[in-house]
Amino acid sequence: MEYVNSLIELVGNTPLLRLTRITGEVKPLVLAKVEYLNPGGSVKDRIAVKMIEAAEREGKLKPGGVIVEPTSGNTGVGLAIVAQSKGYHCIFVCPDKVSEDKRNVLRAYGAEVVVCPTAVEPEHPDSYYSVSDRLVRETPGAWKPDQYSNPNNPASHYESTGPEIWKQTEGRITHFVAGIGTGGTISGTGRYLREVSGGRVKIIGADPVGSVYSGGSGRPYLVEGVGEDFWPDNYDRQICDQVIEISDSDSFATTRRLAGEEALLVGGSSGMAAAAAVRLAEQVDDPEAVIVVLLPDSGRGYLTKIFSDDWLARYGFAPRPDAAVRTVGDV
Numbered sequence: 001m002e003y004v005n006s007l008i009e010l011v012g013n014t015p016l017l018r019l020t021r022i023t024g025e026v027k028p029l030v031l032a033k034v035e036y037l038n039p040g041g042s043v044k045d046r047i048a049v050k051m052i053e054a055a056e057r058e059g060k061l062k063p064g065g066v067i068v069e070p071t072s073g074n075t076g077v078g079l080a081i082v083a084q085s086k087g088y089h090c091i092f093v094c095p096d097k098v099s100e101d102k103r104n105v106l107r108a109y110g111a112e113v114v115v116c117p118t119a120v121e122p123e124h125p126d127s128y129y130s131v132s133d134r135l136v137r138e139t140p141g142a143w144k145p146d147q148y149s150n151p152n153n154p155a156s157h158y159e160s161t162g163p164e165i166w167k168q169t170e171g172r173i174t175h176f177v178a179g180i181g182t183g184g185t186i187s188g189t190g191r192y193l194r195e196v197s198g199g200r201v202k203i204i205g206a207d208p209v210g211s212v213y214s215g216g217s218g219r220p221y222l223v224e225g226v227g228e229d230f231w232p233d234n235y236d237r238q239i240c241d242q243v244i245e246i247s248d249s250d251s252f253a254t255t256r257r258l259a260g261e262e263a264l265l266v267g268g269s270s271g272m273a274a275a276a277a278v279r280l281a282e283q284v285d286d287p288e289a290v291i292v293v294l295l296p297d298s299g300r301g302y303l304t305k306i307f308s309d310d311w312l313a314r315y316g317f318a319p320r321p322d323a324a325v326r327t328v329g330d331v
């Protein structure tokens with residue numbers, strides 16, 4: 001019989017899928033690393049396993065312990081599924097702007113969700129940051145993974161994502177493209193690929209216009225999960241050979257094309273990374289080049305945003321650049 005004993009064993013080993021439609025006629029082979037096929041639906045399952053197992057080994061997380069993290073999204077799901085299989089309780093702190101659907105996903109996995117007001121300064125006692133710090137201090141057996149500074153976040157990618165890509169491409173990868181949030185994915189995967197290839201593989205960051213990684217001031221943008229207004233410890237500032245800036249409009253248009261033309265229902269940060277990969281592919285005049293772009297999560301969490309024409313229109317974006325405009329009653 002072929003089966004696994006724990007969902008944790010299903011984390012990683014995600015496939016590479018060749019992109020053909022959104023790339024148009026480009027010389028390089030463009031391959032997508034499809035991370036929504038992880039059991040929790042995102043790349044963050046990888047860091048959850050590694051951070052929790054390291055905390056157990058280091059004695060920071062003991063039987064019956066409580067995981068407290070300010071997160072509302074993919075990291076929460078990853079931590080919740082690993083915690084459930086190992087018998088830990090999770091408390092996630094999230095701002096009130098996070099949708100009820102996202103909170104319910106975390107609750108469905110057995111986590112407790114504490115909601116904080118968005119409209120307060122970080123120093124305010126009710127802020128997302130203050131509440132999570134207080135919960136860590138006051139909860140017996142509490143441990144905070146802190147994905148922004150925990151070295152096991154990039155380490156998980158150094159040990160899994162990087163070697164998988166190297167093996168899957170038989171060492172023929174020439175460029176790795178990924179968005180930057182905490183910096184864990186690009187720093188860990190990038191470091192492995194740079195080392196194993198003797199510096200041959202180029203590491204390309206993709207970043208929303210306005211974010212610090214591409215020289216912005218931290219001004220707001222709509223794509224979720226990537227870009228920052230500060231420099232996290234987990235981002236290795238030496239890792240990127242190049243950072244490509246992508247507008248919300250390009251990120252969302254590419255996200256819609258990935259679903260509509262490549263049948264990949266993925267999130268906005270995947271659209272952003274894919275847009276950067278296409279832009280890179282257009283500049284690389286080499287049929288031997290192999291570009292791997294990491295697509296972090298599924299589009300399921302964005303159905304009422306990126307996949308809603310009304311939502312896009314409200315923010316001034318065209319629903320689908322290729323879609324004909326049709327009104328009911330037209331002849």
Ligand code: PMP
Nearest residue numbers: 180181182183184185225269296
């Ligand atoms: N995309 C999404 C949807 C994410 O949640 C994250 C993590 N914040 C990223 C991309 C970026 O990954 P990393 O934190 O490893 O830089």
